[in-house]
Amino acid sequence: xxxxxxxxxxxxxxxxxxxxxxxxxxxxxxxxxxxxxxxxxxxxxxxxxxxxxxxxxxxxxxxxxxxxxxxxxxxxxxxxxxxxxxxxxxxxxxxxxxxxxxxxxxxxxxxxxxxxxxxxxx
Amino acid sequence: xxxxxxxxxxxxxxxxxxxxxxxxxxxxxxxxxxxxxxxxxxxxxxxxxxxxxxxxxxxxxxxxxxxxxxxxxxxxxxxxxxxxxxxxxxxxxxxxxxxxxxxxxxxxxxxxxxxxxxxxxxxxxxxxxxxxxxxxxxxxxxxxxxxxxxxxxxxxxxxxxxxxxxxxxxxxxxxxxxxxxxxxxxxxxxxxxxxxxxxxxxxxxxxxxxxxxxxxxxxxxxxxxxxxxxxxxxxxxxxxxxxxxxxxxxxxxxxxxxxxxxxxxxxxxxxxxxxxxxxxxxxxxxxxxxxxxxxxxxxxxxxxxxxxxxxxxxxx
Numbered sequence: 001x002x003x004x005x006x007x008x009x010x011x012x013x014x015x016x017x018x019x020x021x022x023x024x025x026x027x028x029x030x031x032x033x034x035x036x037x038x039x040x041x042x043x044x045x046x047x048x049x050x051x052x053x054x055x056x057x058x059x060x061x062x063x064x065x066x067x068x069x070x071x072x073x074x075x076x077x078x079x080x081x082x083x084x085x086x087x088x089x090x091x092x093x094x095x096x097x098x099x100x101x102x103x104x105x106x107x108x109x110x111x112x113x114x115x116x117x118x119x120x121x122x
Numbered sequence: 123x124x125x126x127x128x129x130x131x132x133x134x135x136x137x138x139x140x141x142x143x144x145x146x147x148x149x150x151x152x153x154x155x156x157x158x159x160x161x162x163x164x165x166x167x168x169x170x171x172x173x174x175x176x177x178x179x180x181x182x183x184x185x186x187x188x189x190x191x192x193x194x195x196x197x198x199x200x201x202x203x204x205x206x207x208x209x210x211x212x213x214x215x216x217x218x219x220x221x222x223x224x225x226x227x228x229x230x231x232x233x234x235x236x237x238x239x240x241x242x243x244x245x246x247x248x249x250x251x252x253x254x255x256x257x258x259x260x261x262x263x264x265x266x267x268x269x270x271x272x273x274x275x276x277x278x279x280x281x282x283x284x285x286x287x288x289x290x291x292x293x294x295x296x297x298x299x300x301x302x303x304x305x306x307x308x309x310x311x312x313x314x315x316x317x318x319x320x321x322x323x324x325x326x327x328x329x330x331x332x333x334x335x336x337x338x339x340x341x342x343x344x345x346x347x348x349x350x351x352x353x354x355x356x357x358x359x360x361x362x363x364x365x366x367x368x369x370x371x372x373x374x375x376x377x378x379x380x381x382x383x384x385x386x387x388x389x390x391x392x393x394x395x396x397x398x399x400x401x402x403x404x405x406x407x408x409x410x411x412x413x414x415x416x417x418x419x420x421x422x423x424x425x426x427x428x429x430x431x432x433x434x435x436x437x438x
Contacts, residue, residue, distance in 0.1 A: 042394045045402030045410055055393070059405040091428055098405065098424035100397040100431050 024067065026080045026114045029107075034115030037108040046099070050119055060099060067120040073097050083116065084109040135277035139303060140296040142260070142280040145210045156203065167191075214281065218262040218294055225253055226264040229272030229285040231311065232318040232414055233377055233390040238334075239264070247337055248365070250377030251390045252321045256330040260296040273309035276322050282308045297324035302386055313413030319391020339368030340380045340437045351433025354426045358419060366437060376416060384438040389414075401431035 035051055038044070044052045046059035072078050072086050073094050082093070087109040090099035104112065136151075138144045170178040181187070218224075221241065228235040236253050237245040255261045265274050267285040275282035279295040297303060305320035325333055343349050352369070355361070361371030367380040382388075388395040388403055389411055403410060405427055406418040422430065 040394060041396055042388075042399040042402070045393055045399040046405070055410045057402050057406060058409045059402050096424045098401060098422075098427040100401050100428045102398050103396050 024080055024117045026084075026110055026117070029110040029114035031111065031115040031118050034108070034111030034113070037104055037112055038115065041102055041104060043102075043112075051115075063116060063119060065119060066116045067118065073099075080110075080113055080117070083113040087112050137278055139278035139301070140280065140298050142214055142293075142295050143278060145214065146281050149207050149210050152206070153203070156199070160199075211281075214294070215292065216294075218260070218292065222294075223255065223259065223261045224264060225255070225261060226266065227253065227274060227285075229265075229267040229269070229274070229307065229311070231269050232307070232314045232411070234274075234318075234320050235268070235377070247334075248378045249337075249381065251319075251387070252323060252385050254323045254325060254330065254333055255295070255297065256327045257297050257300045257324040258327070260294045263293045263295060265291040265293055270311050271309050272307050272311045272318070274305070274320075275308035276303050276305035276320065278303045279322060284309055295322070297322070300324050300326050300329070304391065306391075314411045317390065317392050317411045317414075319387065321386050321391050323386070337381065340366055341368070343433055343436045345432075345436075347429050347432045348436045349433075350426075351429035351431070351436075354422065354430050355433055358422070358430075363416070379434065379437060382437050383435045397428075397431045397435045400434045401427050404430055404434075 038049060039052055042055075043049060044055045044057055046057040048056040048058070048062035048064065050064050066078075069078050072083055073090070076082050076086060076093055084106070086093050087102060088104060088106065089101040090097045091101060102109075136147050138147045167182060171182045174182075224239040224243070226237040226239055226245070228237075234251050234253075236249040236251070238247040238249070240246050253263075263274065263283075265283055265285045266289070267287045269287065271287070272285040273282050274285055274293065276295065279297055280293060283291050283293045285291065301324055303322045303324070305322060307315055307318035307320075309315075311318070343352055355366075356370060361369070361373050363373040363376035364379045365372050365374065367378075371379070377390075382400075383395075385395050387393060388399050389407065392411065393399045393403070404419050405422060406420065407414055407416050408418045419427075
């Protein structure tokens, strides 16, 4: 009985672990289109982004493992709405960030956020 | 990445967009076809020599074949191709017509200095990394180099011509239709040679006149962020290398930035141009294009960087 309990507990822990890293779904957003939009506007000039081969800038943080990060720019909760807003107009949310407003539409910002949420640590 | 702003990237060399590239493409296809035929004949002969009957083997090992296939055939065919090629391309480096538009492009490490000339050859307008021309008319390019040997090549519009220090080479180009055509330095010139791109923009003639009239001194920025950016630009000494006409910046070592915000690309044809890539370039162009002559401005705060990027974007 003890052994069964242990197995059950182990399985449930596994399940929790799995749930934690499930990419945060954004309704109607297309990660592939997001990656293409990032290449079009040149996000790589400042960030290393897995899936974007060149350039791999170092001005801003690497976006590897972004889905697992708790905070955006070290100060905002890493939630889809906030992330999409930050992508479009970072200075409005974080005035001292070096990241300027980016020329992407609201839809593209959601697509980009969706792509970033596919980047987990493993 | 630049496919959105250029009609074709990488530059399509076999897709002519003007009369000065057509003959080169024709000649290329003739050469490809000829070498294809010769390759086929050689392969068939090799096959027969290896697997054919005794008769074929005897024929293919004779001295006559060496005389014909090794000497007469190449001499005749290559001579004919030479004459054909010269006839086809002779007019490409003919003297330009008087009164034709003249542009001087100077190869630099690792960008292009562009100057528009008047009829007397005086520079009337300086710019960088982007050449504007009217569509449907030939334009004379005077090609020079400031340092090492570069080569000017806009594949859809014409052949490549070397830029040699102390020498002026002439190239005529014409774009039949308006559009943005990608170019590339085509002679290894060190370091980030592969990241030395170029954009040639062809306009409808009326649109081209409007463009030319719009090339006055850049207006001072109107918003607070842009004004702060102009101040940061001045305080950081950017004017030692860059010119912004209408401001105190008058450096000549780097690209003229008077209209940098209106360019289609950044970093000499390699990045899309927007406030974000401008900020990334200013803060750390060395990671993007290692070895280029602009230092990374890592001392700027986030706010200052944003302001400079806003100022540069406003220079249209």
